[in-house]
Amino acid sequence: MNSFSFQNPTKIVFGSGTVSQLGKLAKPYGKSILLVYGSGSIKKTGLYDEVMNQLNAIEAKVVELSGIEPNPRLTSVNRGIELCRSEKVDLVLAVGGGSVLDAAKAIAAGALYDGDVWDFFIHKAVIRDALPLGTILTLSATGSEMNGNAVISNWETKQKRAFGSMHAYPRFSILDPTLTFTVPRDQTVNGVVDIMSHVFEQYFTLTPNAPLQERLCESILLTVIENAESALEKPNDYDARANLMLCGTMALNGGLISVGTDNDWASHGIEHEISAIYDIPHGAGLSIVFPNWMKYVYRERIDRFTQYAERVWGIERGSKSDEELALAGIEATCAFFDRIGAPAALAYYNIGREHLDTMAKEAVLFGPIGSFKQLREADVREILEMAL
Numbered sequence: 001m002n003s004f005s006f007q008n009p010t011k012i013v014f015g016s017g018t019v020s021q022l023g024k025l026a027k028p029y030g031k032s033i034l035l036v037y038g039s040g041s042i043k044k045t046g047l048y049d050e051v052m053n054q055l056n057a058i059e060a061k062v063v064e065l066s067g068i069e070p071n072p073r074l075t076s077v078n079r080g081i082e083l084c085r086s087e088k089v090d091l092v093l094a095v096g097g098g099s100v101l102d103a104a105k106a107i108a109a110g111a112l113y114d115g116d117v118w119d120f121f122i123h124k125a126v127i128r129d130a131l132p133l134g135t136i137l138t139l140s141a142t143g144s145e146m147n148g149n150a151v152i153s154n155w156e157t158k159q160k161r162a163f164g165s166m167h168a169y170p171r172f173s174i175l176d177p178t179l180t181f182t183v184p185r186d187q188t189v190n191g192v193v194d195i196m197s198h199v200f201e202q203y204f205t206l207t208p209n210a211p212l213q214e215r216l217c218e219s220i221l222l223t224v225i226e227n228a229e230s231a232l233e234k235p236n237d238y239d240a241r242a243n244l245m246l247c248g249t250m251a252l253n254g255g256l257i258s259v260g261t262d263n264d265w266a267s268h269g270i271e272h273e274i275s276a277i278y279d280i281p282h283g284a285g286l287s288i289v290f291p292n293w294m295k296y297v298y299r300e301r302i303d304r305f306t307q308y309a310e311r312v313w314g315i316e317r318g319s320k321s322d323e324e325l326a327l328a329g330i331e332a333t334c335a336f337f338d339r340i341g342a343p344a345a346l347a348y349y350n351i352g353r354e355h356l357d358t359m360a361k362e363a364v365l366f367g368p369i370g371s372f373k374q375l376r377e378a379d380v381r382e383i384l385e386m387a388l
């Protein structure tokens with residue numbers, strides 16, 4: 001295990017009815033609040049009214065920024081930054097899925113920066129401060145509710161880039177699983193794949209002697225697999241939704257489950273290049289990329305993959321060779337994705353070879369990606385080719 005330091009400053013308030021604590025949680029940060037949300041589904045579900053009642057009760061001045069897109073765009077972030085400055089906002093409050101939360105993080109950081117917020121995403125500047133951020137999560141997937149990451153798309157340059165900063169962690173996040181009852185089937189599936197992918201990025205590591213981290217990863221994968229189908233069959237199954245929500249938060253919790261180990265993140269890098277051009281859902285892109293990444297890299301340290309097959313999928317070794325066992329685990333992953341209806345190939349979105357070269361080049365713009373196996377442009381091109 002490597003040496004490490006770990007800190008997570010986000011307060012989590014978890015459970016049914018916890019939106020009723022919003023006023024109390026928001027009050028210490030000041031009166032002027034920027035409420036950030038998406039296409040307006042929170043108005044249909046009644047969540048918007050609940051939020052406004054809480055904010056009115058603490059006599060907050062609420063400024064609204066709606067219309068945050070899935071795969072949130074830089075243009076929306078810039079609108080939010082202008083509002084923060086003109087309305088002297090004290091607290092940014094995000095209500096939605098990962099896209100809304102990520103946009104709110106970029107707004108909170110950009111509002112206190114003199115230059116272009118995109119600088120943070122292209123390694124031109126480092127975040128030194130941010131406005132306080134609170135979140136109410138409505139979709140289990142990204143872990144954005146308890147980490148300092150944000151992913152934003154720049155449609156002018158056709159780039160999707162991420163930042164990570166201690167300053168961008170939410171001060172508080174309200175996690176009420178009942179708010180996810182209305183998440184449609186396809187988005188629930190995308191969330192399940194996203195959560196599992198976050199674990200894969202940390203589980204497939206070359207770092208030896210990290211048995212607790214390995215078991216933390218395996219327990220999240222097992223819990224997601226056990227609960228995904230119940231949530232899909234019965235969208236109002238509180239226990240299934242609650243378990244998925246907690247898994248999402250733990251899976252990408254500032255690195256909690258993988259402290260002291262090297263992480264990979266190549267598959268996320270590759271997926272970002274696909275959705276930067278084709279605007280497909282992140283989770284769907286990952287269900288296409290990850291099994292192909294696995295097939296490309298498993299020989300690097302085959303015991304990680306045989307352990308995965310045995311412990312996560314319960315596949316017995318019997319007379320199987322390492323190679324056969326590892327591949328059986330990868331096949332079990334594909335079969336599960338298929339069973340829940342996650343796409344397996346780029347063809348699902350009519351994506352052909354047109355932009356594979358660009359995607360491969362952009363993925364390694366800042367150098368090789370991944371640590372389980374370092375991938376260069378030709379490797380990424382090959383994985384994309386396998387994903388067609």
Ligand SMILES: NC(=O)c1ccc[n+]([C@@H]2O[C@H](COP(=O)([O-])OP(=O)(O)OC[C@H]3O[C@@H](n4cnc5c(N)ncnc54)[C@H](O)[C@@H]3O)[C@@H](O)[C@H]2O)c1
Nearest residue numbers: 070071097098099138139141142144149151179182183282
């Ligand atoms: N910050 C991070 O650590 C991190 C990690 C992984 C991915 N991401 C990024 O997060 C984004 C994806 O976020 P996401 O997967 O949470 O999805 P999302 O926020 O894009 O939402 C997907 C869709 O679900 C809808 N939705 C959300 N909650 C709903 C509800 N309760 N009922 C009905 N509809 C609802 C949204 O309106 C949207 O149309 C991508 O841009 C991805 O790159 C961020």
